[in-house]
Amino acid sequence: MRVRRHRPDDGRAPAAPAPGDASASPSRPVLAGRLGRNRPGLAGGLARLFAGKVDETTFEALEDLLVAADVGLASTGRILAALRDAVRTGAVAPTPEALVAGLRAEIVAGFAGEDRSLQRAAAPPSVWLLVGVNGVGKTTTVGKLAARESADGRRVVVAAGDTFRAAAGDQLASWAERCGATLVRGADGADPSSVVFDAVEHAAARGADLVLADSAGRLHTKTNLMDELRKVRRVADRPPGRVSEVLLVIDATTGQNGLAQAREFTNTVGVTGIVLTKLDGTAKGGIVLAIHDELGLPIKLVGIGEGPDDLVAFDPDDFAAALTGV
């Protein structure tokens, strides 16, 4: 499985998918190949699962499966209770295969009827603010969104709202250059609110459609940094700007701390959707299931690599399949 590397200086377009790579269509580039890599250690559990009879050990194996995917005990408990009910009422046959299918269906059902599309303001420019703790992939996601929106014909302004991290502006500049989006940045250590404000003003003056605002990574336990973020949102939401998305970026390797992150960021800036990143690794990202359970936040996007095309819409079926991949 190749992950495409994009060296910033070479100026070449990303490589086309290799001829035998049938799964790499424009709408779903190599997603199926990148999800659900099984990990060593669960093999024994899964063998128990398919030993033939459905009994308590089968449910224990399913619990192990979900816990090992970072779904967490609470959500796992809820899902398995629903599954037990389904077996009891006969809705799900008492065979291991039917149980796994029932499990997937239960997970998928939780996402039914949601609008997972990215929202735009009634009048441009829309502002999409990306938030999250350190290292999750906010800047890279901003870059990918800039690439995608530009390719779709929209005029994009990128706000280098991370004024703390060394060379964050440079990193974003590289993305903006590649797709022809305008970058608005401030001095190092500048007030992020003023950078975002400048970007919104600039976008309005030039008739741009969208402002993508990056922000510095911050641990949700740091009150002063959360206060700063609240202010950024407030400022970004002043006319002529309209914040139509606050996307919380969650790293797929995150454990139960992801719940605390989601709660705090939601309380502080009102999260409208989740971006689940780094799903091309071994982690299954089950924590977003727990987040979705508890807070109802829609998972809008999934990151599956470091290249501009490695961003896809969240698909509950794919997610459930990868999560329960046996």
Added chain:
Amino acid sequence: MFESLTDRFDEIFTRLRGRGRLSEADLSAALREIRVALLEGDVNLEVVRELVESIRARASLAELDKSFTPAQQVIKIVNEELTAILGGEPLRITYAPKPPTVVLLVGLQGSGKTSAAAKLARWFVEQGRHPLLVAADLQRPAAVEQLRVLGRQVGAAVFSEPTDPVSVARRGVAEAIRVGRDVVVIDTAGRVSVDTGLMDEVAAVARATSPRYTFLVLDAMTGQDAVATAVAFHGALPLDGAILTKLDGDARGGAALSVAKVVGRPIAFVSTGERPADFETFRPDRMAGRILGMGDVLSLVERAEQSLDGDATGRTMERIRRGRFTLEDFHEQLQQMKRLGPLSGIVGMLPGLPKEMRNAAVDEGSITRIEAVIRSMTPGERNDPAIINGSRRTRIATGSGTRPADVNDLVNRFKEMQKLMRSSGMMAQAHPGGRRQKRKGGRVTPASR
């Protein structure tokens, strides 16, 4: 739902403590709680399974030592098991007989390698060494620039060139030899362990530079996947240890336990904040103690000694040990702590601090309010808050610009804190009739030591 592993174990403490004897059923119940707490703390499922079984085996076999209650014995066993897994003795960095000593940092994207590289360089400078930073992450836009800026901040030169990671690393070591640097810290690109091409690349970097230490940089908030990642990197390289980052958050850090257990290598360093100085060697006994709610008092004392009045700190710690911890002492601690820098890293280390206080105290604004309230009290009130009646409360509130309810709140929380400090064994019992933990010499010692 508990906030943290520390809180969960505090709860176990309290529940078990009341019992005179621990029956088989009690032990199973306690182990279930421990299992839940460890899973909620992101310890790997398989590691939890093994750990619970070892604890059960030891607890079943253990003879009832009259010095301790059964609950204390279980906690002692848990503490010992965790400490053993976390590595026992701290890793001592030694240097190559023929310089430079090469340190290679590897890990997933976003784990904090670049920051850790700069902090590690600064740590080496503090040790009297002369490190060279090598920026071998040519994948992430501006990663080299980021390391250059950080290098300037910590006073370490940075080497890089726009070729390929293996060449950069090799030439970086050659450059260090040429200019007489005795340590080389190599930052590499983040990579997923299933990308065989990139795993081969990092193995090639290691072959080209023969690192004395290869550290996996691991985010403290990593969940169950920590083991898969560690095993994969260890298989490709191998690893000498790990650096745990972003410990200043409220992630429980179970990944550390998992990696140490499965890979059999210690956590070498921890990163505890955003400043270059927020970096220290990992102390396994203190981490286990922290997880168990015993707090990381010794680390606090160490940091205090580094930056402020050692005598005052020593006096405070001695008072705590002798069972005296008043609002006056608390106020003094707050003053000291303010001088140590951002509170979130330190407050987490205070033993038995109730979770409300731990999370509230992270907010430096409320520290100021707490201080104001204490300052408005008379010495008698600080010594014995029980005498604070309605009229005193009103006076204190007016004097500190708070409300009587805030004063009440502080006093209650402080009492909670004292209670937990006593019950954790940190602080001797205040009243003679209370249960004391005695060793043979008759000295009072904390339960878990």
